[in-house]
Amino acid sequence: MKHAKPLPTYLVQRYQGWKATTYASNESWYRHLGTEGQHPRAMIISCCDSRVHVTSIFGADQGEFFIHRNIANLVPPYQPDGNQHGTSAAVEYAVTALKVAHVVVLGHSQCGGVQGCIDMCEGNAPALESKESFVGRWMDVLRPSYEEVSDIENPAEKARSFEKQAVLVSLENLMTFPFVKERVDSGELSLHGLWHNIAEGGLESFNPASGNFAPL
Incomplete structure (x- = not known):
């Protein structure tokens, strides 16, 4: 080479x-x-953003987490169509081979991928609209959920809400994987949604009972 x-x-x-x-x-x-x-107890799905340091946030040692990173911490829906799916492969391995007890989706503040999706939805990112854009096509996973935040006028508030929406989309998509749903239904696996405020060092967890994220 x-x-x-x-x-x-x-x-x-x-x-x-x-x-x-x-x-x-x-x-x-x-x-x-x-x-x-390796015998990790949890899988962490986080963003590629260099500011999000999963092992530091949780004080984890080597071998403790099975970590997968991608743009905007997204999980696509279950779709075994013969194409290459790095994230789906990581989820499959963690759940079926490593038998992790927890899958954590970790979103974060100032996510460039999420902002790119907002820009696409608002017609401000022609480069991402191109079929040759890997980032744009990846953000298509999140794009249908833009309507959940489209009425928010403040740009910063909209971005933060959509970052959290990205976490929820990934959690919902995880349940479309038969092997994930089976282990969740049996009580062997639990799913968790988190959002990290980089500047403040904050961490919020999604509470399904209230339908909101709350500080830990």
Whole structure:
């Protein structure tokens, strides 16, 4: 592969620092993980946004979470049509092979993907409308739910509401997967919806009884 280049120096230095400190102090645990395999209790579906650091938010160690990240933390509906579905494959593996007890969908503030969907719905993102736009076609998963927030006039409030709507859409779509529904119905699996305020370090959880997100 002639286009690949050596790793940037700063990343090499960071790796070497990690190996000499964190790894050296926990070598037995890493060797255990490397020989015994993974047994995570939860799957976290979060956004690719570099500001959302799932393991830091929950103080998790290696091996504790099975993490899948994509644009706007979306789960598409169950659709085994022969196309490649990275998110669906991750959900299948977590639920059927790893037998996780929890699937958590984690949305966040200032989500660029969600804002892109708003822009598309309001006719302000012609580039995302192109059939060649991977981001635009991915955001089509969320697009039908725009009507839930279309009447909100304040842009910031609309974005925040739609970010939370993206979490709910993903939770609803998870239940279209037969193997997810089966384990939820049997009580072996629980689904959770969260929204993270990056600037304030806040975390809100969806309460199905009230139909709202509330601070933890």
